[in-house]
Amino acid sequence: MPDNTTQTSPVIIEEPRRRRRAAAFLGIGALGAMALIGVTMASFTDAEYAALNGSGDGYAVAAWNIQISADGNAWVDTTSPSTPGQPDNLPIDVQAPIDLAIAGADALVPGDAATNVTATLYVRNEDTSARNAQLLKFRLLEDSTATDTALRDALRFTVSDGQSTFASLSYSALSTGVALSQPVIAPGSVVTYTITVSLPDQGSATQNAALQGLRANLLAAIDGVSTVAAAT
Missing domain, CATH: 2.60.40 (Immunoglobulin-like)
Structure with missing residues (x-):
């Protein structure tokens, strides 16, 4: 009867390694996402501007004469x-x-x-x-x-x-x-x-x-x- 111990040993050893690896990757991904959100809320700023100057030469009284x-x-x-x-x-x-x-x-x-x-x-x-x-x-x-x-x-x-x-x-x-x-x-x-x-x-x-x-x-x-x- 063949001895499966040496054949099955790798399965017993490798399976937990895959899971640990996967767990480790998921953990890094989750931490990375949380860190990114925190930085955006705390530090990123932006502003846009519109010049309210008519045709670009400021305000003036309408001409009438x-x-x-x-x-x-x-x-x-x-x-x-x-x-x-x-x-x-x-x-x-x-x-x-x-x-x-x-x-x-x-x-x-x-x-x-x-x-x-x-x-x-x-x-x-x-x-x-x-x-x-x-x-x-x-x-x-x-x-x-x-x-x-x-x-x-x-x-x-x-x-x-x-x-x-x-x-x-x-x-x-x-x-x-x-x-x-x-x-x-x-x-x-x-x-x-x-x-x-x-x-x-x-x-x-x-x-x-x-x-x-x-x-x-x-x-x-x-x-x-x-x-x-x-x-x-």
Whole structure:
């Protein structure tokens, strides 16, 4: 009968070795996994960033501007705030008004309707404005040069924006402004203003003659404000 002792001995010895090896490998694997988790929780950090700067040049107030023109083609800005951050709607804020060449303005005759003179000016919401514009008031201001108040107060003005008209107003009435139609205009749109100036008869030849040689230097001002509402 064959002796199986030497044949079976290796089986008895090797089997536990395999198991111990396997147990050892499993143990290392488990410890390795636990160690990795612990390190991740304790030490790994990360962050992501998004620049909140519009197109990359930081924050800025949206551009909005109305402009004036003598001919509807060449557009200019005539004001700059004398006080930073404040509205530019005072005589002191006017840097360089447009010069309207009005034929006959220096040859008015009291009571002579034929010598009435008319000026036309144009106001637009600049085509690069971020919002619509509402044109609120038309005003008259005294120019920085000397004005003879007697002639200034004798003159009468008729003002129209093509939709509304105020007729035969004095300088005093226009110095605080008239609303006209208060149009709302989109960027690039234009409103035309006409101003007719007349010199009524003063009631006597003596009073009329007293105005000879006098001069009135005046500025027309149009006040506007930006709006959210769409122009129709």
